[in-house]
Amino acid sequence: xxxxxxxxxxxxxxxxxxxxxxxxxxxxxxxxxxxxxxxxxxxxxxxxxxxxxxxxxxxxxxxxxxxxxxxxxxxxxxxxxxxxxxxxxxxxxxxxxxxxxxxxxxxxxxxxxxxxxxxxxxxxxxxxxxxxxxxxxxxxxxxxxxxxxxxxxxxxxxxxxxxxxxxxxxxxxxxxxxxxxxxxxxxxxxxxxxxxxxxxxxxxxxxxxxxxxxxxxxxxxxxxxxxxxxxxxxxxxxxxxxxxxxxxxxxxxxxxxxxxxxxxxxxxxxxxxxxxxxxxxxxxxxxxxxxxxxxxxxxxxxxxxxxxxxxxxxxxxxxxxxxxxxxxxxxxxxxxxxxxxxxxxxxxxxxxxxxxxxxxxxx
Numbered sequence: 001x002x003x004x005x006x007x008x009x010x011x012x013x014x015x016x017x018x019x020x021x022x023x024x025x026x027x028x029x030x031x032x033x034x035x036x037x038x039x040x041x042x043x044x045x046x047x048x049x050x051x052x053x054x055x056x057x058x059x060x061x062x063x064x065x066x067x068x069x070x071x072x073x074x075x076x077x078x079x080x081x082x083x084x085x086x087x088x089x090x091x092x093x094x095x096x097x098x099x100x101x102x103x104x105x106x107x108x109x110x111x112x113x114x115x116x117x118x119x120x121x122x123x124x125x126x127x128x129x130x131x132x133x134x135x136x137x138x139x140x141x142x143x144x145x146x147x148x149x150x151x152x153x154x155x156x157x158x159x160x161x162x163x164x165x166x167x168x169x170x171x172x173x174x175x176x177x178x179x180x181x182x183x184x185x186x187x188x189x190x191x192x193x194x195x196x197x198x199x200x201x202x203x204x205x206x207x208x209x210x211x212x213x214x215x216x217x218x219x220x221x222x223x224x225x226x227x228x229x230x231x232x233x234x235x236x237x238x239x240x241x242x243x244x245x246x247x248x249x250x251x252x253x254x255x256x257x258x259x260x261x262x263x264x265x266x267x268x269x270x271x272x273x274x275x276x277x278x279x280x281x282x283x284x285x286x287x288x289x290x291x292x293x294x295x296x297x298x299x300x301x302x303x304x305x306x307x308x309x310x311x312x313x314x315x316x317x318x319x320x321x322x323x324x325x326x327x328x329x330x331x332x333x334x335x336x337x338x339x340x341x342x343x344x345x346x347x348x349x350x351x352x353x354x355x356x357x358x359x360x361x362x363x
Contacts, residue, residue, distance in 0.1 A: 052086035053357035057145045065333075065347035076102050081112070081145065085357070093117050097143065112143065112166060124175035131168050135185045135210040136228050137245040137266050139283075140164030148262065148287045148295075149318055150332045150348055154303040155268050155281025159243060161194030165230075169205065185210040189232075196241040196272040196306050197232040206232030212247075224249045235307075239273025258292035272306040279304040287320075295320040312338035327353035 062075040079101040088094050096114040100107065115130030133141045140156045141164075156164050169189035176182040187208040191197040197206050212226035226247040234241040245268050252261040267282035285299035297320070302313040318332035330350040337343050 055083040055356035060351040062349040067345040134165040138247040153283040154301040181214040234273025236274035243270040260289040262287040
């Protein structure tokens with residue numbers, strides 16, 4: 001790994017270690033979540049302006065088994081993500097997530113997200129501007145370290161790119177008044193060079209509309225449901241692509257500690273410009289806590305790749321040991337099947353830890 005990469009990571013760790021340990025309760029970095037409203041007067045400086053919240057999340061991988069003989073098995077630091085967040089002033093909160101990753105032995109630095117958010121522009125109304133994760137489905141909004149398994153589902157990579165659709169633009173969200181959480185989101189984003197929306201520009205943006213709600217069934221169980229639609233330029237000049245995404249997440253967390261269940265499923269129905277028919281990609285996954293801090297999971301992926309007749313699919317089985325909320329070990333076996341290559345069996349081991357302002361738990 002190049003020397004500059006190592007120096008960057010050391011500097012990030014030092015910065016996180018020097019950050020003040022005591023913090024306000026609930027003042028933690030959380031990708032994609034709204035920050036609390038500041039109570040200070042407009043002329044008063046925000047209390048954490050000169051003390052931004054800092055976190056560093058690392059993802060170490062070991063390719064233990066791979067039936068593809070052309071792939072070199074190795075142990076490597078796949079990613080180190082530096083997170084920064086602070087109140088700019090009583091009106092605006094800024095967040096940035098910078099990824100230092102290893103891609104086939106080469107180091108790469110990239111801003112995964114970097115945006116500022118206005119809260120309470122009007123009752124229930126908020127907006128953010130910058131590089132953001134598009135509100136398409138639920139999974140691709142999250143960063144990789146927030147997943148219950150190793151990597152994004154196959155459909156995300158096939159339809160939106162390896163890390164999903166993250167691009168510059170603006171997002172406007174409205175929380176509908178009422179006892180139940182109901183949120184509407186409208187976004188205008190520059191497209192990027194991957195997926196079914198490749199080939200656009202700021203002058204020909206991707207437009208995204210999304211709705212999500214929460215359902216409380218009882219004290220132990222709840223669900224999140226969402227529906228989104230995106231339309232934008234396609235890789236084929238003069239044509240447009242569109243994508244419909246539906247999501248459902250169910251959680252069962254009884255009073256008895258050490259037992260929980262999480263079920264997630266999501267589907268994409270996408271039509272790339274130039275295609276004659278709409279393609280489908282989806283996944284379903286269940287994660288069960290068999291004993292305190294030990295989770296077993298099973299996931300199945302299916303994806304019809306846009307722009308052709310290729311399909312790949314396969315099951316994944318894994319186990320996660322969350323030693324504490326700050327670090328975990330994970331092992332995952334995945335079988336990849338397709339109509340264009342021989343079946344592939346892969347076993348990966350992950351060691352992940354976080355220091356600094358620990359991200360709050362997502363739903």
